[in-house]
Amino acid sequence: MELRHLRYAVAVAEHGHFGRAAEALGIAQPPLSRQIAALERELGVVLFERVARGARTTAAGAVFVGRARRVLGEVDAGAAEARRAARGEVGHLRVVFIGSALLELLPSLLARFRGGHPAVTLDLEEASTRRGGAALLGGEADVAITRGAPRGKGAEGLSAIPVAHDHLIAVCGLAHPFSGQRRVDLDQLRAQPLIAAPDAEEPATAHAIRSLLDDARRAPATVTRARDVHTTVGLAACGVGIGLLPSCARAAARADTWVLEVEPALPLPDLVLSFRADDRSPVLDAFLATVAVHCPDTGRHLERLGRPHTREVSEQ
Template sequence: MELRHLRCAVAVADALHFGRAARSLGIAQPPLSQQIRALEDELGVRLFERSSRRVALTSAGEAFVAEARGVLAGADRATRAARMAGRGDTGRLVVGLVGSAAHAVLPGLMRAFRARHPDVEVTLREMPTAAQAAALLAGDLDAGLLRPPLAGEASHRLDVHAFGDEPLVAVVPAGHRLAARPRIPVRELAREPFVMFPRAAGPGLYDQIAALCRRGGFVLSPAQEAVQMQTIVGMVATGLWISIVPSSVARTARPDVAFVPVAPHAVTAGPALAWRRDDPSPVVANLVKTARAL
């Protein structure tokens, strides 16, 4: 017994006429009659009473057609589910993100992706760049919004789509002597106590900030560490430290700190989307396609 036999039986039950049922199926009437006869022979019961004037379901036919409708509906659902999964329209996506990406690219990317693929379940996990790279390589993340450059094995096994560069800015307490400046020469930060994320959490960005400090004539030596950008900003607000951060961190305005451009002007790579180069997932492919379209 095949699905085509079930479709034939349901079509005849709906039409109660072999000719109309055959037309609805797009086949000739003789093959339809042969399919029904073969089905009845296999079942060992008559499904339809036929006469020159009418076609009627037998009690066995009523029972069979009721079950056949459920089977066909399930088959149709399975077909749709398979096609949607194959297109990446359903499934689950686990995405890592650095804190600053939440204020930069994440909202636009997720809105665009949700509009195109509303049935994909998205889970976000905040973690530093280095941890994201490790999780991507281990298969614990499907994609990550992190800050390049990547190092080691990650640089060879991960693909990256960059969203663009952004300036580095100083963040100082609102009452700080430099807070009202239109621009702060980096050399004037030489004697200030820094709060920074650990280099291991994001070596690329850390080294760029350290290089900027060297251009200002001093070596970056943080007095305090914090992993997340918003935590760093909160610690600056205490009045005990200052920091240098990507300008996207300033998108969440707060009255207790000031974000001030620095001189010399310096830029860093903004958040980028990273994914495994050999990942066959159509869901990931759709996320990458969405990112490239932004």
């Protein structure tokens, strides 16, 4: 018994006539009649009564056709689901990201991806750059968004593309003498108590800040370590010191704080999206294609890696 035999039986039952069923199936009537007769012999039951004006199901035929419809429905649903999975429209994607990615990049990117792929389950985890890289390298994540590319054993097997650029800014409370200024220079910063993320959370940014503020002629600045961007901004609002943040943190500024540019400008390590180079999951490809649309500068990077790019998802 083959699936076509089920389709033949359902067609005869629906049309109540061998000729009309054959026409709907796109085959001649004699082969259809022979296939139904062969199916009846295989089952050992009569499925259809041949009557003057056509055919009607027997009791056995009604039961068989009912089951056949359910089987064909499951087969068609499975085929449709398989095609959707091949297009990356269903499945599961594990994304680990640093908190500052939530300030500008992720809200609109995830909304765009969810809009085009509502059946994909996103498993999202906020983590430090170090933890995010380790999760990707350890197979606990499919995508990592970190400050700078992940490092460590196995990093050579990763593909990493920049998705956002940042530079250093400073934030202070409204009562601070710097409030109202547009800019602050390094000498001014070195003389102030500072607030920054712990080295373990943002090692690349912490290194850049240390290099910027290093001056052998002066005592090192006092630095209060804050857990995240919002804590840094909150402590600055309380007058604890000057918060040092990536420029995307402007989105987290409060009414009781003031944001200043730092001179000279200090580019910070890029916000980088990384994934395993040998991961050819359709869901990952769909996510990367959305990234290419959402962050146009990434398209050329992805194309060099042989991954999806904007032309493939222009319908999004």
